[in-house]
Amino acid sequence: MIKNRFRSAKMDNTRRLFLQSSVAAGAATAAGLSWSGIANALGSSEKLEVAAIRFGTTADVGDTGSSRVGAKIGEVASPLKTTAMLFKDGATQVCLVAWDIGGSIEYTKDLVTRRLGIPRENVLVFSSHNHSGAPTGAGDPPPYFYSIPYEAPEKRKLTGFGKRLFGQLDDALKRLPKMLEPVTVWHAEGSEDRITYCRKGYRADGSTFFMREEDRVLYGKDFNGDIDRQAPVVVFKNASGRPVAGLVQFTGHPVTSYHPEKPVVHGDWPQVATDIVGRELAGGSGDPVPVGFLQGCCGDVNSKEMFVGGVERAIEFGEMLGSSYISALSNLTASDRPGMNFTMAPADVPCGELPSAQVLRAEIAEMKDFIKRADAGDENTITCVGLNFPHALTPKYRGALIEAVLPWSEWALDLQVTGRADTAMKAIDMPVHVMRLGDVGILGLSCEPFQGIGRRFRELSPLPLSIPCGYTNGSHGYITDSPNTGDREYMSAFYRYTKFRPPLAKPAGDVLADSGVKALKSFL
Numbered sequence: 001m002i003k004n005r006f007r008s009a010k011m012d013n014t015r016r017l018f019l020q021s022s023v024a025a026g027a028a029t030a031a032g033l034s035w036s037g038i039a040n041a042l043g044s045s046e047k048l049e050v051a052a053i054r055f056g057t058t059a060d061v062g063d064t065g066s067s068r069v070g071a072k073i074g075e076v077a078s079p080l081k082t083t084a085m086l087f088k089d090g091a092t093q094v095c096l097v098a099w100d101i102g103g104s105i106e107y108t109k110d111l112v113t114r115r116l117g118i119p120r121e122n123v124l125v126f127s128s129h130n131h132s133g134a135p136t137g138a139g140d141p142p143p144y145f146y147s148i149p150y151e152a153p154e155k156r157k158l159t160g161f162g163k164r165l166f167g168q169l170d171d172a173l174k175r176l177p178k179m180l181e182p183v184t185v186w187h188a189e190g191s192e193d194r195i196t197y198c199r200k201g202y203r204a205d206g207s208t209f210f211m212r213e214e215d216r217v218l219y220g221k222d223f224n225g226d227i228d229r230q231a232p233v234v235v236f237k238n239a240s241g242r243p244v245a246g247l248v249q250f251t252g253h254p255v256t257s258y259h260p261e262k263p264v265v266h267g268d269w270p271q272v273a274t275d276i277v278g279r280e281l282a283g284g285s286g287d288p289v290p291v292g293f294l295q296g297c298c299g300d301v302n303s304k305e306m307f308v309g310g311v312e313r314a315i316e317f318g319e320m321l322g323s324s325y326i327s328a329l330s331n332l333t334a335s336d337r338p339g340m341n342f343t344m345a346p347a348d349v350p351c352g353e354l355p356s357a358q359v360l361r362a363e364i365a366e367m368k369d370f371i372k373r374a375d376a377g378d379e380n381t382i383t384c385v386g387l388n389f390p391h392a393l394t395p396k397y398r399g400a401l402i403e404a405v406l407p408w409s410e411w412a413l414d415l416q417v418t419g420r421a422d423t424a425m426k427a428i429d430m431p432v433h434v435m436r437l438g439d440v441g442i443l444g445l446s447c448e449p450f451q452g453i454g455r456r457f458r459e460l461s462p463l464p465l466s467i468p469c470g471y472t473n474g475s476h477g478y479i480t481d482s483p484n485t486g487d488r489e490y491m492s493a494f495y496r497y498t499k500f501r502p503p504l505a506k507p508a509g510d511v512l513a514d515s516g517v518k519a520l521k522s523f524l
Contacts, residue, residue, distance in 0.1 A: 046339040048437065049088040050236045051179035052245035052290035053172040054278065056081050057165045059133075059265040077257070077266040077311045080133060081274070083292035084169060085245055086116070086176040087437070089340040093118045094435065095176075097169070098126040098247075098292030100267045101133050104162065105474045111166060115173040121344050124433055124444055127471040128270040129295050131258035132314075183236040183244060185335040185438025187465045190231035190328030195269060195317040196252035198225035199302040200489060208489040212390040213306045227251070227301055228451050230458075231324045232467050234440050235281065235332060243281040243289050247442075248274055248325055249467045251296025251451060256309035256317055261397055266311050269303060270295070272318020277325045294442070294469045297454030299478045299491050307392040333464075335438025341523040342435045347515040348427035349479060352505035357416040364409050367402050374399025385409075385496075386488030408496045424502045430479075432512050433472055434519035439464045443516040444472030445479075449509055450491070452481030456513035462521055468513070479509040 056079030063073045082099040095112045105125050112123045158166060201211035209215070216223055228251040236245045254268035270293040278288030305313055355363075363385045370384040374395040381398050382389055385405065389398040415421045433444035441463040445453070447470060454468030478494035480487075485508040487493065495503050 047089060048183055048185065048236075048338065048340050049180040050085065050183045050245050051176040051181070052083060052085040052236075052292070053175060053179075054081060054083040054288070054290035054292075055168050055172065057161065057168060059161050063159070063161065071261050071263050073263045073265055075264040077132075077264055078271065079267075080130070080165075080265065081267055081271050082165070082169060082172075083274075083290050084172045084176065085290070085292060086180060087340055087342075088180055092122075092340065092342060094122045094124065094340070094342050095173075096124045096126065096292060098128070098294060100128050100130040100271055101165075102127045102129065102471070102475075104165075107158075107162075107166070108169070109473075111170060112173060115170060116177070122342065123473075124435075125473050126292065126294050126444065126469060128254055128268070128293050129298070129448075129471045130254045130266075130268045130270060131260075132254070132264055132266040132268050132311075181238050181244060183238055185440060186235040186237060186332040187335065187438070187440050188233050188328040188331045188333060189465060190233065190324040191229045192231045192250065192321050192324040193224060193227065193229045194222075194320050195256075196227050196298075196301050196303050197223055198227055198300055199253075200300045200484070200487075200491065207386070208487040208492065209388045210490045211302075212388075212392070213304070213308055214390050214392065216304070224304075226451075228296060228454065230296075231321065231328060232465055233277065233325050233328050233332075234437065234465075234467075235329070246277060246281055246289055246291040247294060247467075248277055248291060249294040249296055249469065250321060251298045251301050251454065253298050253302045253306075254295075254314075255306040256303045257311045257314035259307050259392075261394060264311060266314060268314045269318035269321055272315050273321035273325060276319065276322030277329075280326050280329065294467060295471045297445070297449040297451045297468050297470050299448045299450040299470070299480070300484065301451055307390065333439075335440065335464075337436075337439050337524075340435070340437055342433075343519050343522075344431045345434055345515045345519040347430050347432050347512050349430055349509060349511055350427050350505040350507070351425055351502040354412045354416060354421050354424060354502050357413055360409050360413040360416065364406065364413065367406050367409065370402050371399045371406070374402070386493060387490055405496045408498065408500055411500045412502075424500075428476060428479075428501060430476060430512065432516050432519070434516050436463065436520060436523045441466040441516075441520045443468045443513070445470050445512055446473050447476040447479040447509070447512075448491075448494075449479050449512065450481045450484050452483060453479070453509040453513050456481065456510055457516050460513065460517040462517075462524055466520070468516075479512070480504055482507040482510045484508075 058079045080100040085096040087094045108125050109120045109123045113120050199211045201209045232249050234247040235243050238244050257266045257268050274291050274293045278291040281289035374381040377395050381395050435442040443457050449470045457468040458466045478491045485504050485506050
């Protein structure tokens with residue numbers, strides 16, 4: 001009936017959009033999207049509006065930092081920045097919060113939903129995964145290694161830092177709806193290869209290891225290996241052509257100013273680079289344009305000089321990345337496609353089998369011996385059960401890292417000896433967040449994805465620019481792409497730090513990229 005009516009009628013804009021929506025609904029259903037996701041996908045009026053605010057929050061010296069040995073913050077070198085953006089297209093609204101801290105996801109979603117009245121699934125919290133940070137805003141930080149969902153988030157109370165942070169965020173959320181203005185979407189892609197390196201190393205026997213800074217320099221001072229060099233920039237311009245907001249992305253753990261036993265608060269190079277772009281877009285007049293940083297799929301990519309670089313070097317790296325973004329701005333291209341789409345698409349990352357009881361017993365014995373020697377100050381505590389640690393960490397800290405692995409092995413052994421191994425989870429339910437802004441596709445993943453997942457998304461995407469992001473709405477920890485699944489170094493075998501999931505099975509995180517691509521195709 002719909003086809004007959006449109007065949008005989010003039011295809012005006014309203015009917016054209018309705019027909020596009022009908023086709024999109026069929027595609028979205030075929031892609032396995034939820035009905036709420038389909039409703040979002042169909043909400044496009046082809047008129048995108050954007051509002052953005054960026055602010056900084058200062059932490060306190062003496063607060064607990066991100067340290068497994070209870071080290072306190074000894075220096076506050078910069079505020080931690082937050083960029084809050086509101087996107088509106090017809091009936092669909094999406095709030096994006098990009099910041100330099102981690103955690104506090106549920107509290108943030110509650111605040112945004114209460115203040116703006118939009119669905120919780122339309123709130124996206126992106127972390128730069130900055131390691132040189134303050135405590136999370138809502139109560140005690142979650143365990144350093146954890147699984148989603150966080151335990152009892154309703155019992156958490158705001159810290160002093162959290163009260164300041166969420167007070168500022170609430171104020172921004174109140175202002176954003178009145179600041180909305182129609183925009184066009186512009187994009188460019190720069191390149192940066194000076195500040196990161198692939199931190200997954202291979203020994204002569206084929207085993208893998210976490211390439212720390214002391215290992216990296218043995219390969220040559222400027223070694224970087226297999227890294228993602230893409231440095232995309234997205235700019236939203238109003239009717240007069242003035243930039244009103246922006247997004248940038250890059251792939252790499254921000255650890256240049258980080259030392260877990262000597263905590264310092266600093267936004268590291270993502271914050272420095274993002275501020276540079278904001279000032280550039282402002283053209284030297286007025287306040288900087290609010291720009292948000294999106295972290296890429298950096299599960300196997302570090303910034304250089306971890307534990308030894310310090311704040312000054314992090315600033316230098318930020319200036320390098322900022323200059324790469326600015327170079328890209330000269331090649332901005334306007335999107336051909338108007339409007340916005342957004343959805344959450346289902347994805348189940350497959351799990352494999354548990355190790356045998358024999359293997360687990362041997363590893364438990366090895367770990368207990370390691371912890372005992374580390375507690376005694378033995379400097380020869382560098383490798384254990386496939387994990388390796390740098391001399392830059394004290395034996396006490398190395399022992400704490402192994403203490404975090406031991407519970408998993410004891411859990412797995414208990415399942416094996418009691419005949420319950422088949423009760424372990426078979427897959428991780430990990431919906432992906434997919435957004436189209438003009439010709440730009442954004443994939444948000446609730447994990448620390450390996451860069452192969454992001455590459456797969458970019459290669460299969462139907463859009464001119466596709467931006468894969470990790471650290472979105474919390475984290476399930478490291479998720480490997482298919483080729484890296486089954487290795488034993490820290491990142492590939494992260495399941496041992498969870499409570500509790502089995503090892504991943506191939507194709508592992510590749511399913512996340514595939515789900516994101518299906519969702520993007522359903523929008524077009």
